[in-house]
Amino acid sequence: AQRVTQPEKLLSVFKGAPVELKCNYSYSGSPELFWYVQYSRQRLQLLLRHISRESIKGFTADLNKGETSFHLKKPFAQEEDSAMYYCALQTSGSRLTFGEGTQLTVNP
């Protein structure tokens, strides 16, 4: 069965420091992975997907099939990056399986 694991529930960094939010998955098919972000009092929104290979708000994520990982990275964290981040895996029937989420806090 498919599974998404985000090992860190809480992550705290200082402004300007690099940040990496970890995501590992297990899935027998060809994975399609996403990162979603939820800022305080806002709705869940798509941050990026691996297929597009783009950088959004300075974040990037590379799919590593060998390590079954899709870690989210940003070289210089900003205070406005503080939010809840969810890694998600698309499976059959366009369904999404979410990880537990990582609460990122960027301290001034």
Add this chain to the structure above:
Amino acid sequence: SAVISQKPSRDICQRGTSLTIQCQVDSQVTMMFWYRQQPGQSLTLIATANQGSEATYESGFVIDKFPISRPNLTFSTLTVSNMSPEDSSIYLCSVDYPGQTYTFGSGTRLTVV
């Protein structure tokens, strides 16, 4: 981009009662989904709402508890039936809109007392 309106945004309900949550999209979409987010936990898919046919439920969720309607391509409802405190959660509607990938509603925060 697709805009999703979900209501109510929050409600406090008595145990044993039912609540119907509405999800309205401003454009036609094929796929609509209902998720649950229990306190301190991640999102779990309840069911896929299919237009013109019965919803497809995920393991652990049944139609009697979570009946779903999908009368057209822009609207769906989820009912939480015979509620208990364990049903206290945030319920979210999501659509798979072409080119946008799983847009979410703002959620309904349900508290059962």
